[in-house]
Amino acid sequence: MILYDWLVQPFVEFGFMRRALVGAVALGLGSGPIGTFLVLRRMSLMGDAMSHAVLPGAAIGFLLGGLSLPAMSLGGLVAGLTVALLSGLVTRLTPLREDAAFAAFYLISLALGVLIVSTHGSNVDLLHVLFGTILAVDDPALLLVAGIATVTLFALALVYRPLVLECFDPGFLRSVGVGGGSIHALFLTLVVLNLVAGFQALGTLMAVGLMMLPAAAARFWAREIWSLAAVSSGLAALAGYVGLLVSYHADLPSGPAIILTAGVLYLISVGLGRRDSIRTRYFVKSHLAA
Amino acid sequence: MGPLVNEPGAAVSIRDLTIAYERHPALHHISGRFGAGSLTAIVGPNGAGKSTLVKAIAGTLRPNGGSIDRGSAETRGIAYLPQQSEIERSFPITVLDTVLLGHWRRIGWRRGVTQELEEAAQAALAKVGLGHFEARPISTLSAGQFQRVLFARLMLQDAPLILLDEPFTALDTRTTRDLLALVGAWQREGRTVIAVLHDYEQVRTHFPETLLLARELVAWGPTETVMTAEKLAAARDMAEAWDEAAHPCARAGAAA
Numbered sequence: 001m002i003l004y005d006w007l008v009q010p011f012v013e014f015g016f017m018r019r020a021l022v023g024a025v026a027l028g029l030g031s032g033p034i035g036t037f038l039v040l041r042r043m044s045l046m047g048d049a050m051s052h053a054v055l056p057g058a059a060i061g062f063l064l065g066g067l068s069l070p071a072m073s074l075g076g077l078v079a080g081l082t083v084a085l086l087s088g089l090v091t092r093l094t095p096l097r098e099d100a101a102f103a104a105f106y107l108i109s110l111a112l113g114v115l116i117v118s119t120h121g122s123n124v125d126l127l128h129v130l131f132g133t134i135l136a137v138d139d140p141a142l143l144l145v146a147g148i149a150t151v152t153l154f155a156l157a158l159v160y161r162p163l164v165l166e167c168f169d170p171g172f173l174r175s176v177g178v179g180g181g182s183i184h185a186l187f188l189t190l191v192v193l194n195l196v197a198g199f200q201a202l203g204t205l206m207a208v209g210l211m212m213l214p215a216a217a218a219r220f221w222a223r224e225i226w227s228l229a230a231v232s233s234g235l236a237a238l239a240g241y242v243g244l245l246v247s248y249h250a251d252l253p254s255g256p257a258i259i260l261t262a263g264v265l266y267l268i269s270v271g272l273g274r275r276d277s278i279r280t281r282y283f284v285k286s287h288l289a290a
Numbered sequence: 291m292g293p294l295v296n297e298p299g300a301a302v303s304i305r306d307l308t309i310a311y312e313r314h315p316a317l318h319h320i321s322g323r324f325g326a327g328s329l330t331a332i333v334g335p336n337g338a339g340k341s342t343l344v345k346a347i348a349g350t351l352r353p354n355g356g357s358i359d360r361g362s363a364e365t366r367g368i369a370y371l372p373q374q375s376e377i378e379r380s381f382p383i384t385v386l387d388t389v390l391l392g393h394w395r396r397i398g399w400r401r402g403v404t405q406e407l408e409e410a411a412q413a414a415l416a417k418v419g420l421g422h423f424e425a426r427p428i429s430t431l432s433a434g435q436f437q438r439v440l441f442a443r444l445m446l447q448d449a450p451l452i453l454l455d456e457p458f459t460a461l462d463t464r465t466t467r468d469l470l471a472l473v474g475a476w477q478r479e480g481r482t483v484i485a486v487l488h489d490y491e492q493v494r495t496h497f498p499e500t501l502l503l504a505r506e507l508v509a510w511g512p513t514e515t516v517m518t519a520e521k522l523a524a525a526r527d528m529a530e531a532w533d534e535a536a537h538p539c540a541r542a543g544a545a546a
Binding site for chain 2: 175223
């Protein structure tokens, strides 16, 4: 029963481990599809930018409300949406491209966040905002994560067709009279929401890891959008499960353990995946007759 | 796609149209009319404003001056095929799903695709010569096959006005011939078709009307009266460079 002791016992014995696992699965459900669309839109680094943008909001929330989830989440949400909105405005009103506009505003936001935290809080607090603690996820936090995952999946179901079209052929979407701008704005809102869901558990800097690493890894296993999203959700949940076990047994911080597990899954996928991996590209010799 | 039995293609009237980039006109005081059910080629040197004109008719560019009346196409839709650059060719979508998007006016954001709509898509694919390609991802198609897919999607849009921006660039002779045949069929169904083209031989053989553009309108009418040596030379001589010191246009109605 050694296997049982290793793989199941911690979750049976400790409530905080169970909540952490459920939290990771819920995060994966929302972040998987969002990450998939970020990859498809060549916006992989946008998630990273947005996660930095969330920081000052979370910091202000922390200063006003202490370690209070509603205050920090609301702050993070407002900061993230503000950066998205300002970048969107600059992109629309000037010839500056979206990635440059985002870079500018997230850097401003990040510096502001570090300034606020370093003048008003101790370094331990900063570490908490940056790295989170999934093992401290309580019921309200769990409800928030699950709620955001639910909203994300419903919203994606509603705008799935125009969203796909906006990635694939934005000109066609315009020609049938649908404004791509509103779809894009809704999508960025979902990105910010999912980062906010992640930062209590993983911290602002790590949250994006559970969004991008599984989505990038899924590319080597699946081909359709729905299967890419499903595989990345699955990989995120798996990373959560394995990462929590590693952190429990080796007494390591849980956030980095989860993201590093996701990183290992990504590297395995790049090397051995079913589609376009290094294995299939360079080590499968025979080709078909036609 | 059945022919448009009762309604003729849409007529497009252009009145004193000016479109400028950074205040320099790409199109300067263009006026004229594409007749209902006409088949027109837009011809001119690079930088003549051909794509700009098509985008303005499609409604994706806002005029700085003048107006465009799209007739029945305002309500019944425009099928517009831009130059390929904006399409993400590596996107994970199948040929059939791409073609089905042509039903957008029937399915919109969330309505399901019925058996009947799917059969129409299969029929369109067969018509462009891609009968058994429906399950293929578009990333595996050649440039010519992909252009056939886009033509199949255009057919499903069933629009009274069809706009094509350089639809045959980089295609081989056979693909071009097949797609040109479709364009002719669309006109016989009563649709209005406008295409930006570079191949003069193609224009003379297949397009009854021609619009010759060099930022200003050079000539517009039956192809044999437009595609003359003098008029083509006049269009070629148009200055491609902006005049940085240009004064504001003084012509009546100039808003640019």
